Amino acid sequence: MKTISILYRFIIALVLWFLNITQWFHRSIIQFISRNRYTITVNIDVSRNDLWNINNDQMSKIQFNKPTEVLALIINERIPDTDLWKFFINSIVFFRKLNIQHLIIYDYEGYIKARETLIMNYVHEYDKKVQSSLPLPTIHFLSLIDCSQTLTKVTQTLCQQVKQNELNPDSIQIETIDRCYTKLSTIPEINLALIIGPIKSALGLHPWLTRLTEFIMIDSYKQIQTTNSYINIVQRYNLIEQRQGR
Amino acid sequence: MSLITVNNSSNFHYTWLQRCAGNIIRYGCTTRPKHIAIVMDGNRRFAREHNFERSRGHTLGADKLFDVCQWCYDLGINELSVYAFSLENLKRSQDEIDTLMSIARLKLSEIEKSLEKIHEQQICIRIIGNLDLLPDDIRQSSYYLMNETDQYKNFILNVCFYYTSRNEITNIIKDLIKGYQKDLINISDIDDDLIMQSLIVSTSHTGHLPDIFLRTSGELRLSDFMLLQCRFSMWIFADVYWPAFNIWHLYWIILQYEMKSKTLINIQNQCKDILKENQIMNEEKTQRIKTYLDWLEQQRTERLKL
Numbered sequence: 001m002k003t004i005s006i007l008y009r010f011i012i013a014l015v016l017w018f019l020n021i022t023q024w025f026h027r028s029i030i031q032f033i034s035r036n037r038y039t040i041t042v043n044i045d046v047s048r049n050d051l052w053n054i055n056n057d058q059m060s061k062i063q064f065n066k067p068t069e070v071l072a073l074i075i076n077e078r079i080p081d082t083d084l085w086k087f088f089i090n091s092i093v094f095f096r097k098l099n100i101q102h103l104i105i106y107d108y109e110g111y112i113k114a115r116e117t118l119i120m121n122y123v124h125e126y127d128k129k130v131q132s133s134l135p136l137p138t139i140h141f142l143s144l145i146d147c148s149q150t151l152t153k154v155t156q157t158l159c160q161q162v163k164q165n166e167l168n169p170d171s172i173q174i175e176t177i178d179r180c181y182t183k184l185s186t187i188p189e190i191n192l193a194l195i196i197g198p199i200k201s202a203l204g205l206h207p208w209l210t211r212l213t214e215f216i217m218i219d220s221y222k223q224i225q226t227t228n229s230y231i232n233i234v235q236r237y238n239l240i241e242q243r244q245g246r
Numbered sequence: 247m248s249l250i251t252v253n254n255s256s257n258f259h260y261t262w263l264q265r266c267a268g269n270i271i272r273y274g275c276t277t278r279p280k281h282i283a284i285v286m287d288g289n290r291r292f293a294r295e296h297n298f299e300r301s302r303g304h305t306l307g308a309d310k311l312f313d314v315c316q317w318c319y320d321l322g323i324n325e326l327s328v329y330a331f332s333l334e335n336l337k338r339s340q341d342e343i344d345t346l347m348s349i350a351r352l353k354l355s356e357i358e359k360s361l362e363k364i365h366e367q368q369i370c371i372r373i374i375g376n377l378d379l380l381p382d383d384i385r386q387s388s389y390y391l392m393n394e395t396d397q398y399k400n401f402i403l404n405v406c407f408y409y410t411s412r413n414e415i416t417n418i419i420k421d422l423i424k425g426y427q428k429d430l431i432n433i434s435d436i437d438d439d440l441i442m443q444s445l446i447v448s449t450s451h452t453g454h455l456p457d458i459f460l461r462t463s464g465e466l467r468l469s470d471f472m473l474l475q476c477r478f479s480m481w482i483f484a485d486v487y488w489p490a491f492n493i494w495h496l497y498w499i500i501l502q503y504e505m506k507s508k509t510l511i512n513i514q515n516q517c518k519d520i521l522k523e524n525q526i527m528n529e530e531k532t533q534r535i536k537t538y539l540d541w542l543e544q545q546r547t548e549r550l551k552l
Contacts, residue, residue, distance in 0.1 A: 004273070005273050008270045008274030009273075009274045009276065011270050011274055012274035012275055012276075012501075015501065019501070019505060108516070108520070109516070109520070144517055145520060148438040148521055148524075149524070151415070152436055152437050155423070155441070156433050156436055158423055159433050162427065169420055169427070170420075172420050172423070174410075177412070178412075198506070199480075199506065199510060200480065200482070201459075201477075201481050203478060203517065204477045204478065207477050208412065210468060211411065211412060211468060211469065211470040211473060212467060212468075212469065213468070215466045240466070242467075
């Protein structure tokens with residue numbers, strides 16, 4: 001039995017090795033294709049080294065086809081500092097043009113939240129450079145600690161209201177919790193979330209607000225470096241139909 | 247050996263290739279998932295594609311659930327949570343709701359007929375949701391089944407019926423407030439850990455949260471299913487309608503879990519450490535929490551006996 005168990009483990013290890021190799025190959029192909037797409041479709045006056053490479057002509061053609069005010073970027077990989085600013089500025093500039101009201105940037109560790117001031121400085125610099133008059137969405141830099149404490153605060157707030165006879169516990173409904181949660185988190189329900197990185201999970205981003213969120217999985221931030229890739233995301237999202245129970 | 251006798255089939259049948267692959271996965275994978283949560287989506291679209299009536303799609307979907315239970319049991323996965331009917335589905339036509347309730351009645355009566363086997367196999371069946379909204383006969387059958395099988399832990403099937411995660415979380419919060427009113431807990435005792443432990447009392451017999459969240463039909467939403475329980479699970483969105491889900495899809499999902507489990511478990515441990523950093527524990531608090539959770543468990547058991 002022990003020999004058979006070892007043999008089975010060896011077979012599984014072999015299968016997983018093969019899958020890992022093909023996944024690596026698949027990722028390399030995607031990166032190669034993305035690089036090629038970059039050099040073919042970006043306007044000639046936007047250089048490869050320029051921080052901001054959003055193509056304004058392509059942008060005017062793209063819109064969300066359903067109300068989408070809250071968007072989350074869930075970063076499940078370590079983005080090097082040299083790429084971090086460029087990635088977030090591209091994302092903020094792109095989604096701002098689509099009238100996003102709230103943009104959430106979430107990573108469970110909080111390493112991006114720690115760089116919030118620097119990222120926002122870059123964004124303001126960009127706005128000065130291009131003299132942009134478009135309003136910025138409310139940008140929320142969140143980590144696991146922020147999201148995990150909200151439901152606790154909601155419960156404690158309601159406990160205090162019950163203690164002060166401001167609220168009857170039997171009258172508490174989903175809407176009561178929802179109002180309190182939205183007030184404490186300052187974020188409405190999330191419409192669209194991009195999970196960027198190898199782990200396909202929101203890893204604790206405001207579970208209460210993600211009940212109807214559409215999740216789009218992207219293997220790496222390196223796959224969304226061009227206007228086309230952002231446009232592809234919006235087009236993918238536009239194809240989705242929400243039945244809401246029906 | 248078949249788990250539950252359904253559709254008069256006394257022996258579950260695998261092909262030799264399925265059996266071989268199943269054994270390799272069961273005894274070869276070092277980190278098999280112990281608990282899978284499934285949104286069984288795509289019955290109506292499956293029926294439409296095959297020119298069946300909608301009710302046939304739902305019946306095939308219900309049959310598929312029992313097949314998947316058997317496959318999971320044979321692979322050593324001992325807990326399954328499934329999303330059978332959402333409170334949001336009450337927006338559907340009365341005709342469709344009646345069809346779904348008829349299928350539920352049929353399956354419950356089939357399970358009741360197999361009760362001897364269920365006792366033999368030590369299977370626990372739990373119906374989780376807003377059971378007060380269930381039709382009387384289905385509610386009575388559900389309570390009966392849950393009372394009969396509550397003590398078993400060999401294989402656990404959690405059927406989420408008339409359920410939404412927000413409704414579940416709201417009830418947990420109401421229980422916490424009642425506990426606070428009864429002086430079982432202090433306001434400062436309420437934290438993320440207590441909320442999760444309260445959830446586990448109502449939704450997981452083994453105390454093990456889902457390792458995998460699986461949704462069929464290609465939709466990329468959670469649709470208000472186990473939002474807190476699955477926040478650190480591996481999410482797999484399978485592009486196959488539920489009635490067409492077969493054993494090879496399950497094998498593939500387990501292989502994917504095996505591939506990513508090391509990274510995922512590292513991240514889950516990091517998340518647990520991050521959450522623990524903010525926790526303040528002392529002996530008195532631990533005792534209060536224990537008293538509260540015992541009271542919660544007692545409430546749940548008393549509700550079953552009604």
